[in-house]
Amino acid sequence: MLTEVTAVRYVTPLREGGSLPGVVEAADSDGVNATYVMKFTGAGQGRKTLVAEVICGELARRLGLRMPRLVQILLDPVIGLGEPDQEVQELLKSSGGLNLGMDFLSGALGFDPLAYGVDPAEAGRVVWFDALINNVDRSWRNPNLLLWQGDLWLIDHGASMIWHHNWRTAGTAAAKPYDASDHVLAPFGPDVASAAAELAPLVTEELLTEVTAQVPDAWLVDEPGFEDPDDVRRAYVAALLPRAKTIHDRIALGEPRPKGATK
Ligand SMILES: Nc1ncnc2c1ncn2[C@@H]1O[C@H](COP(=O)(O)OP(=O)(O)O)[C@@H](O)[C@H]1O
Numbered sequence: 001m002l003t004e005v006t007a008v009r010y011v012t013p014l015r016e017g018g019s020l021p022g023v024v025e026a027a028d029s030d031g032v033n034a035t036y037v038m039k040f041t042g043a044g045q046g047r048k049t050l051v052a053e054v055i056c057g058e059l060a061r062r063l064g065l066r067m068p069r070l071v072q073i074l075l076d077p078v079i080g081l082g083e084p085d086q087e088v089q090e091l092l093k094s095s096g097g098l099n100l101g102m103d104f105l106s107g108a109l110g111f112d113p114l115a116y117g118v119d120p121a122e123a124g125r126v127v128w129f130d131a132l133i134n135n136v137d138r139s140w141r142n143p144n145l146l147l148w149q150g151d152l153w154l155i156d157h158g159a160s161m162i163w164h165h166n167w168r169t170a171g172t173a174a175a176k177p178y179d180a181s182d183h184v185l186a187p188f189g190p191d192v193a194s195a196a197a198e199l200a201p202l203v204t205e206e207l208l209t210e211v212t213a214q215v216p217d218a219w220l221v222d223e224p225g226f227e228d229p230d231d232v233r234r235a236y237v238a239a240l241l242p243r244a245k246t247i248h249d250r251i252a253l254g255e256p257r258p259k260g261a262t263k
Pocket residue numbers: 014015016017018019020021037068102103104105106108110144146155156158
């Protein structure tokens with residue numbers, strides 16, 4: 001289970017992306033405060049975004065990719081009462097209880113492909129991982145990569161695993177190829193074959209079961225067509241397990257594009 005912390009102060013909204021995450025201060029069970037990025041259950045994107053964040057984020061970390069630690073944040077909406085921004089106020093009001101949090105990487109910069117080089121091995125690992133989870137949100141327009149203390153960190157996996165939006169066709173959707181032609185790391189010559197050889201054997205049923213167990217029941221209950229949260233967890237495992245074995249053969253990197261080209 002993800003560590004549970006309790007929000008004590010809303011600091012500021014993060015407006016770069018679409019979902020308006022907030023920076024919050026929260027206390028752990030020893031009363032120690034730290035700063036987190038909070039993704040709200042009341043956000044328009046819905047709870048499946050949070051499920052994807054947990055499964056993909058926890059999987060990334062176990063595969064050795066850099067990904068900030070995830071936590072569960074308990075929110076009492078009362079902490080937002082003084083918040084002047086109407087949109088933020090609404091979000092806080094509709095997100096009482098359990099939310100998703102992530103360690104805030106203080107001083108991190110958004111990844112700029114023109115200013116920072118990525119070696120083919122690391123680019124390959126990220127592209128292969130994104131292909132596995134079918135992440136459509138790592139483009140040059142919207143990299144969702146941070147540079148922190150000289151290293152590349154992955155964030156924002158809410159728009160992956162598109163198959164969980166229609167479980168009836170999930171088997172077919174999860175068997176589809178991955179178009180990486182728009183991927184922000186495509187111009188860095190990603191060595192996808194080496195990444196697959198290294199990472200695919202690690203994606204076992206056991207690992208995926210451990211990862212899906214991190215998702216709080218509250219975000220899996222009452223999923224139409226499933227008996228209980230564990231039943232839904234098994235469906236995620238069933239989609240990812242075969243994909244890990246074969247996806248490297250079905251990654252389209254497109255025409256080599258000069259680094260930083262905008263089209
Ligand atoms: N852990 C983090 N540490 C520091 N900044 C972050 C972190 N997570 C997100 N951010 C910043 O907040 C922005 C929005 O977060 P993101 O997870 O991409 O949400 P979304 O795109 O759904 O709004 C990011 O582009 C980044 O600038």
